[in-house]
Amino acid sequence: MFDKYKTRFRRLLSRKQHEHYESESLLNSDSIERLEVYAEGLHDAHNVVYWVFVLYGVAMLLPWNVFITASEYFAKRFAGSSYDETFQNYFSTYFTAANLIVFTYLLWQQSKATCRVDILWPALINTLIFGILATSVVVSTEGTTYFSLTMILLVMTGATTSYFQVGVFAEASRFPPQYIQAVMSGQGVAGVAVAVASILSAFAGSATDTPDEAGVTRSAFLYFMSAFLITVAALIGRVIVTRRPFYIRQMNMDPALLSNSPLDEDEIEEQEQLLDDEQRFFSNNHSDNRSQQQQTELSIFAVVRKSSGLVFAVAYIFVITLIVFPSITALIKSVSRHLPATTSAATTPIYINNNRFLDDDVFVAFHFVLFNVGDWVGRLLPILESMRTFKPKLLVWFSLLRTIFVPAFMLCNIVVSDRKLPVIIDNDVVYFLIVWIFAVSNGWLGSLTMMAAPQQESIRSPAEKSLVGSVMSFSLVAGLALGGTMSFVIRSMV
Structure with missing residues (x-):
């Protein structure tokens, strides 16, 4: 990397006489100090x-x-x-x-x-x-x-x-x-x-x-x-x-430098020209008129259109999560305390043993811990290259697959006074396994969709990258709100 900057300095020094002023401008003490910060x-x-x-x-x-x-x-x-x-x-x-x-x-x-x-x-x-x-x-x-x-x-x-x-x-x-x-x-x-x-x-x-x-x-x-x-x-x-x-x-990096791919000769020449305008690299005000014009013309609808699959995916992931968690999952109790056969509504616990873990308050609290730990593990998984994909279509399909968790939880041992559905999943271990997969998939896919949006080839400028990050965050919050609202409908179906 430092050899690249040495090459650039040599090219600047070898320019013709009428370019002498530009060379001096780049080689004054202030410019050298800024380039050192940039390289560091x-x-x-x-x-x-x-x-x-x-x-x-x-x-x-x-x-x-x-x-x-x-x-x-x-x-x-x-x-x-x-x-x-x-x-x-x-x-x-x-x-x-x-x-x-x-x-x-x-x-x-x-x-x-x-x-x-x-x-x-x-x-x-x-x-x-x-x-x-x-x-x-x-x-x-x-x-x-x-x-x-x-x-x-x-x-x-x-x-x-x-x-x-x-x-x-x-x-x-x-x-x-x-x-x-x-x-x-x-x-x-x-x-x-x-x-x-x-x-x-x-x-x-x-x-x-x-x-x-x-x-x-x-x-x-x-x-x-x-x-x-x-x-x-x-x-x-x-x-x-x-x-x-x-x-x-x-x-403060220029759009062309946001890519991690190697630069060819034409791109190197272009970057040398961009070095002449230090404000493009080091000023938070972005006073360059052309840059301001590009930002002013930035369209939120164009950004959403470019990222429509990921915008949908991140919203749907959290819609599914909030539909059942915690509004439905908090009603699921241990089969040792509430026998699944009592489909009409026996909400009073049956103490067949003295295991504190099976009591309603601890059982429900544990499912919160299990979900949050699983969600955190899922959010850590994209650190591994083998667990990372930024393909929008694949992420959309993965998000749609999570729909299966809605009927899965509805068929668990939900304890309410007006239960209509039968209890099919009548095992606490199986229930906790479903919670774990549900949580890990939420954290993993949620992180991947958020990470994938700024990496799309169609999102190039820093302004677009910032805006798509905000759009994805808004979509996530909207998914949470919509899922919470729809949870009332799911609750009425139990």
Whole structure:
């Protein structure tokens, strides 16, 4: 690589007399220093940028996970109000609505090149939000007043999460594909951490004990402080990563240099001409008029058309996931506690043995852990070349194959008072095996589709790569929202 730059310098020095000014311009101390930074940024030293993107993924999903995990705490704080039994519905509806509305606005602005999202600000706002929530644990406000405060903070979090997602995936799309995998892996870590906390909390009590109020409050405080510390870490990571030569090089590279394929002689000559305009490499403002014109003319519909298969695939993957998880899977109980033969609705557990694991609270909590660990494993698989494919048609077919999980879970031991379907899968081990395959396929295919979009041959410019990353992220969120809505239909069919 350094020999290539030496060759370029020799060519510059050998130019004709009328090109002397251009040579001096490139060989002044400032240019040499910038080229040294550019050359130094060929590699992600110590994988610092990669791990910061993993941290971004954790910080991206943690806000919503904290709100749903602290449900017992919120139930106690809202007790006596008109929201004590419906607050989770309000949480889901308002968070998703704020997330999608802001996401849509940001995509529209990004397609016009009038919006450049800096993830520093949403991370800072989330830090303040969780600082307030952690402080509110020791405040005596309850009922409707506390519900109003919580909903304001929740809506703000939904909005800032959209900003954070757009910014992170737009940046990660300019890097090699493993950096999108890093974000997806971080999201998996957040899910695992919350699920493990839930099952530990379940094991701490018994199946019949009412949770201690002081213990619930203490757990909520720890959840909020964990979210606070993670967002602070994301802020620190942001400051560190923006000073890394590898990050600077990737974010300011010319479109032609985004390819990892070898350059031929004509391309080398073209790159030499592009070196004359240093701002194309090193200025975040992209002040080049032609570049601005290209960004202004960027069409979100053209990007969606180029990536239509992957846009559908990533949405469908998460539609199928949210249709049954957790709305259906949380109703599936151990066959040792609820005999499958009682198809009419015997919801009272039968204690045939004293195995704590088979109790409803631990059994359901374990399935959350199993899903989140499997999902995380799936998100790690694309690191291996043998487990990676970026073929849109193949990914679409894989996503469609996951439809089989819907009837599979519906035929498990679902315990509800109005069950209509027979129990065909009446074995706990088989049920957990289905959960595992379901989870791994979700993480694996979700990561692959997100990684594949910026790597398409039709997506060439940095602006398009950033926009397709945002479009895919929006499609993922839309899939979650649609799947959650459709889960009510599936629930009525059980």
